[in-house]
Amino acid sequence: MNARKERGLEIAARCKVTRQGMGWLVPSQSSATKYTVTGLPTETSVEAARCTCPDYETRAVKCKHIFAVEYVIQRATNDDGGTTVTETVRVTKTVRRTYPQNWPAYNRAQTNEGDHFQALLRDLVAGLPEPPPGRGRPRASLADAVCCATLKVYSTVSTRRFMSDLREARERTHIAKAPHHISVFRYLEDPALTRSSAI
Numbered sequence: 001m002n003a004r005k006e007r008g009l010e011i012a013a014r015c016k017v018t019r020q021g022m023g024w025l026v027p028s029q030s031s032a033t034k035y036t037v038t039g040l041p042t043e044t045s046v047e048a049a050r051c052t053c054p055d056y057e058t059r060a061v062k063c064k065h066i067f068a069v070e071y072v073i074q075r076a077t078n079d080d081g082g083t084t085v086t087e088t089v090r091v092t093k094t095v096r097r098t099y100p101q102n103w104p105a106y107n108r109a110q111t112n113e114g115d116h117f118q119a120l121l122r123d124l125v126a127g128l129p130e131p132p133p134g135r136g137r138p139r140a141s142l143a144d145a146v147c148c149a150t151l152k153v154y155s156t157v158s159t160r161r162f163m164s165d166l167r168e169a170r171e172r173t174h175i176a177k178a179p180h181h182i183s184v185f186r187y188l189e190d191p192a193l194t195r196s197s198a199i
Helices: 003-014 054-059 066-077 104-124 142-155 159-171 181-189 191-198
Strands: 016-019 023-027 034-038
Touching: 003 066, 023 066, 034 066, 066 104, 104 142, 142 159, 142 181, 142 191, 159 181
Parallel strands: none
Antiparallel strands: 016 023, 023 034
């Protein structure tokens, strides 16, 4: 059953479809408007069914209002011409369940998310094994490098703008030292760091 047939079935089941002169008055589902359907087989007219609704006027196909009239005629007419209701039309309506929003809790979660994210991330990376020290200048710890790279992605801002977040993370002791913004790019591109963070 296509969508127009289903809506027509719902109109026939829930709304008052009335005979008027050579046609039928069918209410709109979305407004107080009524549309006129004419040309059905039970009428003296031999033309194809027509409707005054925008859907029919635009597409010239059988609309939901025409289907609704057909359902009304079908359930009210017997083979011998008698008029008794021969079928009960049932329409199942899907009801969308909604839940109340706890706005105070939602606001607290949103306004404190960044603080908790930094603390949780620091706890998560604290157990990463450190590689043996190499030659040259001392590097940032693996935990700090992963923490900085993850915070950068979480921030969704450029690396230069992200530096104030790194300084804040340093003040809160989530990282040992705030690296240069170019170092953060190196952390993101370092294949060894990617392998270590996937452990």
